[in-house]
Amino acid sequence: MVNRVIVGAHYGMGSWLAQRVTAVIMAVYTLVLGFVLIEEGPFDYAEWQELFAGGWMRVATLLFAASLAWHAWVGMRDIWMDYVKPDALRLALQVLTVLLLAGYLGWAVQVLWR
């Protein structure tokens, strides 16, 4: 029987797969945005604002941000599990990570839908 730890992983393939699926989503977004930036740039303010005001761009960027949060959660949890042994400290760091990533997501929504 596996010795299950409350601040451990979920002992399944879910997180592992999610990290890879979100990685692919972010990679595609990166290539598309990179292409747009190189092709259309340099931008002045009006063009820059127009780019991020587009409906598809807002949704794609939000999708990227959500993927990033999920992806980074799995990755950071792996780091805490590998290097931080005391359960209380590990739990505190995991909670901080969730707060940080949720904060990023909220901030991104605010920036995109102003």
Next chain:
Amino acid sequence: MVPQLGGVIALQRYNYKTPMANAALKRRRPKYLSLAALLFQIRLPLPGKVSILHRISGALLVFPLAAWLLYLLDQSLVSEEGFNHIRDHYLQSPLAKAGLLVFIWAYCHHFCAGIRFLLLDINQGIELQAARASAALVLVASLALTAYFGYRLW
């Protein structure tokens, strides 16, 4: 598919066949390494270097780089003054450019190494020679991309 599983199974098989060797192994575990030993004594093979750099770049991207990039995006979109300030003053400072360079390297390395890991996950390039070659390619490609974007930045 999960790499750790293979290790566990192999270890169990090993235990079963050689209990004595296992006892000797157990006495010396867990083994704690000093930071100095990790940095200077243990020579990681190239794929190991790519792996730990993938982890370091990932951690850097989560904090503080993501927060900084969000701040830049926020300021550049909030108003024309904000945009001009970021472009003409804020990002002109050597410190900010150095920060951007770190971001570019971390992003490029994480991107390239990530694609390598995705390919390894679907059993592409898992032979020793191919894995070493792709690891070298990742290191070189991310440094080359950083140099290219850095050059365009300055």
